[in-house]
Amino acid sequence: MRIIVVGAGVIGLTVAVRLAEGGRDVAVLARDLPLETTSAVAAAVWYPYLAAPADQVAKWGRASYEQFVQLAETEPSVRLRHGRELLVESRPDPEWAADLPDLQRVGSLPEGFQDGWSFTTPVVEMPLYLAYLSKRLAAAGGTITRAALPGLPTHAEIVVNCAGLGARLTANDQTVTPVRGQVLTVTQPGLSEWLIADRSASELCYVVPRSQDVVIGGTSEPGDWTMAPDETSAKAMLERACELVPALRKAKVLRHRVGLRPARPSVRCESVRTDDQQIIHCYGHGGAGVTLSWGCADEVLALVN
Template identity: 40%
Template sequence: MGSDGVVDVVVVGGGVVGLTTAIRLAERGLRVRVRSRDAVTGTTSAVAGALWWPYRIEPAAEVGAWSLASLRVYEELAADPAATGVRLVAGVHADTLLAGLGTWAGEIAGLRQLAPEEVPGPYAVGLAARLPLIDMPVHLGWLRARFEAAGGVVEQGAVRGLTEAGAGAAAGVTAPVVVNCTGLAARELVPDPGMRAVRGQLVLVENPGVDTWFTAADGASSETTYFFPQPGRLILGGTAQEGDERAEPDAATAAAIVARCARIRPEIARARVLGHRVGLRPAREGGVRIEAETLPGGGLLVHNYGHGGAGVTVAWGCADRTAELVLGS
């Protein structure tokens, strides 16, 4: 950023979508500033599990390509898991049929349908896969460092509106382009009445020796069952409660999560609880919105929001598409 305070792009939102988008723009030579209401480690992204998998996300015609673009990035980042927070870990998607997935599934090496006797728990079908599992606090820190290494600046503070962001995200800063990666806050800032919260609650426990992940997620149910082994903890989930914006963990919900996970791995029932987390997934009617519009003063506003519970899964693919709109290609 020049000493005159002028930047090329202000990205509003410091979660995984905002940071990956900012990286793509900064690494193409643009002067970029990220403006985030919350600290990077305090965003919804920091609460995520986070397993790569296109889950509860639309539009179907775009999601496959976005997801695969992100998968290729995570496969590269997994070469240095201590720094990036990304590891390739084996696991099982229960209650899932390969034939029911999109064409993107054919691009995942080693993805296979399991025989009924291979599926854990009370499930008749399932898939085996080795997929990126991301330790989000570590990964968000790595994303911020990569962005700053490319000359970017992160600042914390709320914006009153998206046009205000470009006119003065901070004293003396002007930018001709604003990128909206505000997640659920887009409901008020755009405003977009199609945005809705989908509440996810997690339980963190001491890992009793689980080294594979497991999911059983019925898209029509508010209850899901999954566990993800992360360094220093095992993450148990979960919920998908549409329209529920309670930020505090619910004790009965937590107990039910532990019980569901213990049906798959009984030793989980005895694991010491380390903590609880709640995140509000930013879902949107019609799915992800990536779109550019010209502002009355001639500036450019590019939207990249509405990723629901799959922001990590599509982050890099959506960042690439957003960068194309910013650069006019």
């Protein structure tokens, strides 16, 4: 029995790997190939963001965290990195704190921040990781094919809809909306720790080191479909980052990227049966696609089984 997975971002590829390694005949069809997707733009720190409902996000996030910790032992695109999140006002520990073995409060804070915590979490270098998933899928017998689909395929008994923002078309779901995210990458000045320090909804700041570069972000702009980088936003992001991480002032800007996060009031991960087809929807992960990927893939596998 062939299973078609629609979408080749991190959710689609992870689901396809789980199914193929579970002995299923899997074909991925996607308008955008893996390195062309929003997933390829992500800074990809394991961190639940823009996703609900809380109980399911906690479950899927925990399963993904455990999988990434295992992958970090052998897969170079996944590393466990320590870092800090700075807060402008005090908060209780996050709901997912129990998943982290070393979360603790930050003692010394920069001006303008009242609280913060530090912890070690998986950081995923997405271009390399998407290539890793693609190779793993191929090794299990799965395929990836570019296809501009007007809707979900009707010639397979099981279709898994992982189209992200494309679910507006493939599922006729207008509750899926874009949240624009702009980032830039700079040369690596020797950083090893990540930083998240958002002063407000319009002043996001994250610094995520990778093996050869550093991702600096960002923006979170609901309803904005603009794919062209904005120069004013880029300058503001870079200045916020340099203020908190002065070593970045020596770094050279390499590129600017934009991705559209597929936001939804809640992640949709469920099976719908028609007369001759099982459709499993798995989309609407917001800014937590990587964070929830393995947990959602496990859920899809269970629905198929």
